[in-house]
Amino acid sequence: MPSTGYDTFRDTPDPEPVDQLSAQGAEAAQAQVQPETSQMPARLRRDRREGRKGTQGKKKMSRRKKIIIIAASVVAVLLVAAGAYAYYFVYKANRNMQITDPKLNDVLQPADETKPYYVLVVGSDTRVVGQNARSDTIMLCRLDPQNKRVSILSIPRDTKVEIPGHGTQKINAAMAYGGPSGAVTAVSTFAGVPISHYVELDFTGFTDIVNSLGGVTINVPAPASYQGVSIRAGSQKLDGAHALVFVRARKSYALGDFQRAANQRTFLKAVAKQVLQAPPTQIPGLLQSASKCVGSDMSSTQMVSLAMVFRGMNADTDIYSGQVPSKTARIGKVSYVLTVQDQWADVRTKFTTGVVPFVTKENQPAVKE
Numbered sequence: 001m002p003s004t005g006y007d008t009f010r011d012t013p014d015p016e017p018v019d020q021l022s023a024q025g026a027e028a029a030q031a032q033v034q035p036e037t038s039q040m041p042a043r044l045r046r047d048r049r050e051g052r053k054g055t056q057g058k059k060k061m062s063r064r065k066k067i068i069i070i071a072a073s074v075v076a077v078l079l080v081a082a083g084a085y086a087y088y089f090v091y092k093a094n095r096n097m098q099i100t101d102p103k104l105n106d107v108l109q110p111a112d113e114t115k116p117y118y119v120l121v122v123g124s125d126t127r128v129v130g131q132n133a134r135s136d137t138i139m140l141c142r143l144d145p146q147n148k149r150v151s152i153l154s155i156p157r158d159t160k161v162e163i164p165g166h167g168t169q170k171i172n173a174a175m176a177y178g179g180p181s182g183a184v185t186a187v188s189t190f191a192g193v194p195i196s197h198y199v200e201l202d203f204t205g206f207t208d209i210v211n212s213l214g215g216v217t218i219n220v221p222a223p224a225s226y227q228g229v230s231i232r233a234g235s236q237k238l239d240g241a242h243a244l245v246f247v248r249a250r251k252s253y254a255l256g257d258f259q260r261a262a263n264q265r266t267f268l269k270a271v272a273k274q275v276l277q278a279p280p281t282q283i284p285g286l287l288q289s290a291s292k293c294v295g296s297d298m299s300s301t302q303m304v305s306l307a308m309v310f311r312g313m314n315a316d317t318d319i320y321s322g323q324v325p326s327k328t329a330r331i332g333k334v335s336y337v338l339t340v341q342d343q344w345a346d347v348r349t350k351f352t353t354g355v356v357p358f359v360t361k362e363n364q365p366a367v368k369e
Helices: 018-033 042-097 173-191 203-212 240-248 257-277 280-290 300-309 341-353
Strands: 117-124 137-144 149-154 160-163 167-170 197-202 216-220 224-226 229-231 234-238 294-296 319-323 326-331 334-339
Touching (some): 042 294, 117 173, 137 173, 137 257, 149 257, 149 341, 160 173, 160 334, 167 173, 173 197, 197 203, 203 257, 224 240, 229 240, 234 240, 240 257, 280 300
Parallel strands (some): 117 197, 149 319
Antiparallel strands (some): 117 137, 160 167, 197 294
């Protein structure tokens, strides 16, 4: 047939699009490899569900761990801060209570603190670092840790003694001439005992300690006044200002210094009773107050340990006190307190061997100021 100039079209079917064939093939392949969930065996479906739950559990556990770590970190920071503050607090207290006498440790005798040992306590109106003044309160304390017993012996400040290099003197002059080490040497020689620790008190500063304790209960023997403040006779709770009257007043009493020494022993006994009954949470505040008016060869931590050793002691029955048997006399133009030697020998023997009471009517003479 001759050509007409036009191509002849054949009636053939249109081919399927390539992308449609590919999608159908992929669905068929997926249907063969991974059947529908509804067609899965029950065990396989259960495993898949547990797998999803396990993943969620791990996420929750991870959050809990984060919370625990954060909380632990906060606690650690607080503990470090508390430790740093406690270290600074103790360091400051130790520095305030430090005695600067370089000879003090040379004259103090180390003690086996499971056995009785001696502590010298001296007091004054004002404690000034680097200045030696005459001590107006001298007490020798015998501490018996095993029996939880304390004996306090007052030595009158005007007691006549011999001080090497200075001749005849009042015993309180030893502090002025030789500082704390001089006082320790003089009292150790006088009493015939080794002294293991030294404590210096500023009774004026004790007002803060008394107030920290909420006051101290004392039976005041007679009305007294000091620097415009007065106290009445009888049992009463004294705050710091009125307790200061009790320990400093001298002219209000017929026995003068002798009565004041007795009052100071009573006061220390009352304070010891309060401290030993104080809850542990009150100790830091007491230590802070004490550091302002106490000097010692002992550190603040040693003092706290000492208080813990005697904790539980009955202050009413296990603290004994007394005074060196004495009488007043004037030699030349100087007024002294003379030791009554026979009676002192009896008191010293009982005091150093732990016999209580070590002071009796028989070995304690009547004294007159």
